[in-house]
Amino acid sequence: MYALVDGNNFYVSCERVFRPSLNNRPVIVLSNNDGCAIARSNEAKALGIKMGAPWFKIRHLEDEAGLVALSANFTLYGDMSDRMMSLAAGLGPTQEIYSIDESFIGMDGVRGDLTDRARRIRARILTWTGIPCGIGIGQTKTLAKLANFVAKTAERKPGSYPDALAQVCNLATLPAEDLAAVLAATEVGEVWGVGRRIAAQLQEGGVRTVQDLARLDPATVRSRWSVVLERTVRELRGLPCIEFEDAPAPKKEIACTRSFGRPVTDLAPLIEAVSEFAGRAAEKLRAQGSVASQLLVFAHTSPYRPGPKYHRSVVVPLRRPTADTALLVHAAVAGMHQIYQPGFQLIKAGIMLLDLAPDSRVQGELDLDGGEDATAERGKLMRVMDGLNGRYGKGTVHVASSGLDDYRREWGMRQERRTPHYTTNISDIPVARA
DNA sequence: TCTGGGGTCCTAGGACCC
DNA sequence: TCTGGGGTCCTAGGACCC
Numbered sequence: 481m482y483a484l485v486d487g488n489n490f491y492v493s494c495e496r497v498f499r500p501s502l503n504n505r506p507v508i509v510l511s512n513n514d515g516c517a518i519a520r521s522n523e524a525k526a527l528g529i530k531m532g533a534p535w536f537k538i539r540h541l542e543d544e545a546g547l548v549a550l551s552a553n554f555t556l557y558g559d560m561s562d563r564m565m566s567l568a569a570g571l572g573p574t575q576e577i578y579s580i581d582e583s584f585i586g587m588d589g590v591r592g593d594l595t596d597r598a599r600r601i602r603a604r605i606l607t608w609t610g611i612p613c614g615i616g617i618g619q620t621k622t623l624a625k626l627a628n629f630v631a632k633t634a635e636r637k638p639g640s641y642p643d644a645l646a647q648v649c650n651l652a653t654l655p656a657e658d659l660a661a662v663l664a665a666t667e668v669g670e671v672w673g674v675g676r677r678i679a680a681q682l683q684e685g686g687v688r689t690v691q692d693l694a695r696l697d698p699a700t701v702r703s704r705w706s707v708v709l710e711r712t713v714r715e716l717r718g719l720p721c722i723e724f725e726d727a728p729a730p731k732k733e734i735a736c737t738r739s740f741g742r743p744v745t746d747l748a749p750l751i752e753a754v755s756e757f758a759g760r761a762a763e764k765l766r767a768q769g770s771v772a773s774q775l776l777v778f779a780h781t782s783p784y785r786p787g788p789k790y791h792r793s794v795v796v797p798l799r800r801p802t803a804d805t806a807l808l809v810h811a812a813v814a815g816m817h818q819i820y821q822p823g824f825q826l827i828k829a830g831i832m833l834l835d836l837a838p839d840s841r842v843q844g845e846l847d848l849d850g851g852e853d854a855t856a857e858r859g860k861l862m863r864v865m866d867g868l869n870g871r872y873g874k875g876t877v878h879v880a881s882s883g884l885d886d887y888r889r890e891w892g893m894r895q896e897r898r899t900p901h902y903t904t905n906i907s908d909i910p911v912a913r914a
Numbered sequence: 915t916c917t918g919g920g921g922t923c924c925t926a927g928g929a930c931c932c
Numbered sequence: 933t934c935t936g937g938g939g940t941c942c943t944a945g946g947a948c949c950c
Contacts, residue, residue, distance in 0.1 A: 511936035518932095518936070536934035552936085579932045675930050706942065708930080735938055742933090784935055830937090894934095921949080931940080 481587040481617065481652060482724070483598060484624040485568040485605075487561075488612045488632060490581035491519035494560045495550055497610035498902045498910055506547045510535055513739050513893045514551055522636055551898035559903045560609060567605045568613075571598060576725045584621055586724055595650040602648060617650040621722045622715035625672040626690065627651040630662060641665065663691035663716075673712040678705065690716065730768045730836065736761040737830020741894040743782075744826050749883075749890040750779060750816050756882035757831045758812035762805040763869065765833055766862060771801035773835035775808060777815030782827040790824040801837055804858050805865065808833070809879050829891075 487493055491509040496502045506523035510516065517524070517533045527545055529538055541547035561580045569575045574586035587594055598615040605613050614635070616627025631649035634641040641649075641662060651659060669679035671690055687693055694716040702710040711721040736757035744750060754777055765772060778793035796811040796818075812831050868877045900908035 513936070514934090516935050532935080534935040539934090582932075673930070677929065706929090708942065731939075733939075737937065739936065782935080828936095832938095919950105922947100923949100924947085925945090926943100928943085929941090932938090 481590075481594065481619060482621050482624040483571055483585040483587055483594070484578075484616045484621070484628040485564075485571065485583050485585060485601070486614050486616075486628050486632070487564055487581040488614060489519055489521050490561075490611070491552065491557055492521045492524075493611045494557050495553070495899055496521075497560070498899065502548060506541070506545055508538075508547065508549050509552055510549055510897075511552060512895070513741060514549075514896055515739065517549075518552065525636075549897060551895040553899050553901070555901050555904050556899065560611065563609045564605055564611050564613070567608060568601065570604070571601045571615075574724065574726050577728065584624065584724065586726075587617070595648055595653065598648045598650070613647075615648045617648075617652055619652055619718040620715040620720045621724070622672050622712055623651055623718065626666070626670070626716075629670050630666070660691060663694060664689050666690045668693050671712060671716070673708060678709060681705075730770055730838070731764075732836055733832055733834050734761050734764050734770075734772075734836070735830060735832040736764075737778075737828065737832075738891075738893060739828045740826070740891040742890075744829075744891050745822065745824060746890075747816070747820050747822075750820065750826065750829055751813055751881060752883040753829050753891045754812040754816050754831055755809045755879055757829070758809040759805050759878050759882055760874075761831055761833050762803060762808045762862075763866060765808075765836070766803045766839075766866060769839050770836040771803045771839045772808070772833035773798055773801045773837070774833075775811045775815065776832040776834055777812055777819065777829075778831075779816070779819060779826045779829040781824050785825070785827075788824060790821065790826065792819040792821075794818050795834070801835075801839075803839060804862060805879060806858070809881060813881060 492507045495507065495509065504523065505521070506527050507521040508517040508524050508529060509519040511518045514535055516535055517529055517531065517538065520529050520531070524547065527541060527547065529541070535549065538547070542549065557580060565575070565577055565583055568583050568585065572585040572587040572590050576584040578584055590597065594617055598617060602613050602615055605611055614628050614632035616624045616629065616631050618624040618627045627649040630641050630645050631647055634643065634646035634649065651662070654662065666689060668674055668682050668687055668690055669676070671693060674682070682693065687696065693713060696713055698710045698713050701713050714721050738753070738757070740753070758775070775796045775798065776793055777796065780791040781787065781789050794815045796815040798807065798811055802808065865877050869875065902908055902910055
């Protein structure tokens with residue numbers, strides 16, 4: 481048995497904890513560069529704002545409907561997530577943190593009324609962190625996801641499902657005919673693993689509801705679509721096919737990419753940008769105890785804007801697997817030199833670390849120069865760098881090629897409406913006035 | 915008249931997730 | 933003026949092997 485705990489409109493809810501005046505108003509959180517909406521309050525959804533809607537197209541709602549838009553404050557969301565996750569963990573013996581706002585809880589071995597227990601945990605998370613959650617319970621992860629959708633929808637749209645399923649929904653204890661009614665009332669596209677493409681194909685074949693999908697023959701689904709969708713069908717029937725991942729597996733690739741605040745055409749700012757990206761990615765790489773064998777660099781023009789198009793990337797092999805910032809930055813810069821062409825309005829660049837392996841498996845190297853053990857020294861340097869950045873904040877120590885001034889850099893991102901780091905920066909802590 | 919069978923590895927692209 | 937970032941898995945097809 482699994483539960484899925486999911487923060488409602490998570491980023492917006494995080495912002496509301498510290499600015500209660502945002503309650504009951506249409507609020508959205510924007511992506512990096514204030515580009516598009518990536519979180520929406522219920523009121524904003526009711527205005528018809530879609531996930532990913534470009535800000536410049538919905539901006540008029542500020543004046544027309546009192547819409548409030550905030551720049552993403554990922555530092556805040558990450559910290560609030562940690563708090564929510566540690567409380568959600570109390571629901572059962574195992575937890576899989578699936579995303580910044582969702583975790584699956586393994587409920588096997590938990591005695592007593594699970595629905596009741598989930599309600600108490602939900603209340604605790606709300607009281608202690610201020611974040612409202614939905615909790616879904618089911619026999620498989622896919623059913624828990626579905627139950628979670630029902631819990632949130634029943635709350636947001638009264639009448640869509642029985643009121644008793646709002647906030648906390650346990651599909652496993654539902655009488656068969658009630659379960660059938662829920663499955664029949666839910667569109668197939670809401671199922672975890674069924675995206676736009678497959679939903680359209682299913683609907684074309686007359687498979688419109690979750691109930692229709694669950695009734696398909698798994699073998700047919702496999703041959704017509706894929707083994708992935710077959711697993712989904714089996715999961716909907718209560719047969720677990722998707723592993724529960726207790727401990728996060730190490731990443732197989734690590735990326736750091738950004739859109740620029742404005743188009744960039746010169747090589748120098750591009751070098752700065754990919755230097756910083758490589759440095760950040762190297763930190764993530766060391767944090768998971770891995771080394772990379774290849775580094776990919778890319779840059780491209782806007783897919784939306786007219787003008788000459790440019791889209792290039794190159795994979796730079798590393799002489800040996802490494803997690804050394806200097807070597808990775810060097811590779812990134814070399815790659816950028818290779819792909820750079822003047823005359824294009826580039827709006828995005830990035831790097832990816834590929835071919836990752838545990839650092840314990842790195843082969844030693846014979847030092848032909850007979851000098852000191854340079855590899856060990858570099859390792860110490862990296863640990864010191866990570867230590868300083870961990871203690872004094874990101875970017876305290878970085879390579880010089882990534883530039884000096886975070887604000888005047890040509891490629892820096894736009895972020896005009898970010899709230900303070902309420903929970904992670906001592907000078908941003910809210911002050912209560914008498 | 916008329917070109918085997920079986921396997922692995924790699925890559926690009928598609929689809930999905932949040 | 934203006935459209936995010938970071939992942940995973942699967943499949944098909946090509947190259948290559950014996």
